[in-house]
Amino acid sequence: MSEAKKLYIKTYGCQMNVYDSERMAEALGPNGYVTVDSPDEADMILLNTCHIREKAAEKVYSELGRLRGLKTRRPDLKIGVAGCVAQAEGAEIMLRQPMVDLVVGPQSYHRLPELEAKAGGGQKALDTDFPEEDKFAELAARPKAKRGPTAFLTVQEGCDKFCAFCVVPYTRGAEVSRPVDRVLTEARDLVSRGVREITLLGQNVNAYHGEGPDGRDWGLARLVYALAEIDGLARIRFTTSHPNDMDNALIAALGDCDKLMPYLHLPVQAGSDRILKRMNRSHTRDSYFRVVERIREARPDIALSGDFIVGFPEETDADFAETMDLVRRVNYAACFSFKYSSRPGTPAAERGGQVDPEVASARLIELQALLNAQQLAFMKAMVGREVGVLFEKPGRHPGQMVGKSDYLHAVHVTAEGLAPGTLARVRIIDAGANSLAGVLV
Ligand code: SAM
Numbered sequence: 001m002s003e004a005k006k007l008y009i010k011t012y013g014c015q016m017n018v019y020d021s022e023r024m025a026e027a028l029g030p031n032g033y034v035t036v037d038s039p040d041e042a043d044m045i046l047l048n049t050c051h052i053r054e055k056a057a058e059k060v061y062s063e064l065g066r067l068r069g070l071k072t073r074r075p076d077l078k079i080g081v082a083g084c085v086a087q088a089e090g091a092e093i094m095l096r097q098p099m100v101d102l103v104v105g106p107q108s109y110h111r112l113p114e115l116e117a118k119a120g121g122g123q124k125a126l127d128t129d130f131p132e133e134d135k136f137a138e139l140a141a142r143p144k145a146k147r148g149p150t151a152f153l154t155v156q157e158g159c160d161k162f163c164a165f166c167v168v169p170y171t172r173g174a175e176v177s178r179p180v181d182r183v184l185t186e187a188r189d190l191v192s193r194g195v196r197e198i199t200l201l202g203q204n205v206n207a208y209h210g211e212g213p214d215g216r217d218w219g220l221a222r223l224v225y226a227l228a229e230i231d232g233l234a235r236i237r238f239t240t241s242h243p244n245d246m247d248n249a250l251i252a253a254l255g256d257c258d259k260l261m262p263y264l265h266l267p268v269q270a271g272s273d274r275i276l277k278r279m280n281r282s283h284t285r286d287s288y289f290r291v292v293e294r295i296r297e298a299r300p301d302i303a304l305s306g307d308f309i310v311g312f313p314e315e316t317d318a319d320f321a322e323t324m325d326l327v328r329r330v331n332y333a334a335c336f337s338f339k340y341s342s343r344p345g346t347p348a349a350e351r352g353g354q355v356d357p358e359v360a361s362a363r364l365i366e367l368q369a370l371l372n373a374q375q376l377a378f379m380k381a382m383v384g385r386e387v388g389v390l391f392e393k394p395g396r397h398p399g400q401m402v403g404k405s406d407y408l409h410a411v412h413v414t415a416e417g418l419a420p421g422t423l424a425r426v427r428i429i430d431a432g433a434n435s436l437a438g439v440l441v
């Protein structure tokens, strides 16, 4: 047997890219590749990239610059760029970095085996199509090897919402939901390999409307209940949700379905209606408050998280004050906040009214101080409480194990003989800035 070729994938950006990287590695298995943890020993390096903000895209070019030395020393090394930068820049990447052998977009990576063969034959390989066929149906069956207790599962991709700042509708394409049967088959397969928690992924996962076995469209709530029937699957999460797609059935499921975890990522982006309108967000500040209220009625202990953009074109101090006010009123358990980054091709990039970068930075600092304080308060409030923890891996100290609480906090516990995949009740005894400590109940 010929020796296996070695593949190193570096993943940037969102959880969907983490999932895609797994599937890319699996797709290249039949071409003789096994994955390795270091670029130095690889025969092929794939960068699975993110284009959401300018810095994310520039990181890819810096990494390619760093890889140039490796490629000069080992000309046989193949270098590929996948993901959203590949989609947005296409052949331009090969012009800017001629050592790149392969470029593949997020909707065509099921064709990686042919592309790799072409690159292996010394030709440049490029595919940034939005093909008719469903890539997930075209990808080879997933391997049967054992795996860790948590997994991502993409159920919906792309976006038709066209927020004025966002590249996703252009890089990931139109919104598409995977059929229910395929999702259930993949979930059962993951569970048979040791997975106990599945996070369903979608750019707007709660807009899910996959074809059900009855030929009708199923919403996310119905899919969640069907997944909850799988023996051995202990926890279900989903992300990212759009405020406008939180329907009654899904809100009720948050209260009723035991396996659905009490954590919801529900980005609002800004607190001022004027800015929300300019962002083309299609929800208002009030409609967001109302949806949060309904969710908290259904599931009072829910941990809410969100995304915020500060410094969107024309954002005034008064608009920003409304964002701060919204954050105070909602009180988040965790949050992600970003300075607006102008993305070529998006409607907002064409507009005037760009906010002074220093003003935007000052607003971001102020917002993050508030969000961090809320996050810390939420974590401190966990002390003395009992929570479920799914243990994933050993911690840094002897005898220590780390897992995730129902509310997605990292929890450290010192206890002998706890195997990864164990789900146990834990009493929280201490809260740090980023993790909790607990003891088994
Ligand atoms: N679909 C999700 C939603 O609507 O909430 C989020 C998708 S996006 C991958 C993740 C986050 O990146 C967004 O929620 C937004 O806060 C941020 N983002 C997107 N475009 C951005 C831009 N041009 N500048 C700064 N942040 C941006």
Ligand code: SF4
Binding pocket: 159, 160, 161, 162, 163, 166, 167, 168, 169, 203, 204, 242
């Ligand atoms: Fe981007 Fe808006 Fe779609 Fe989210 S809903 S992916 S922010 S366009």
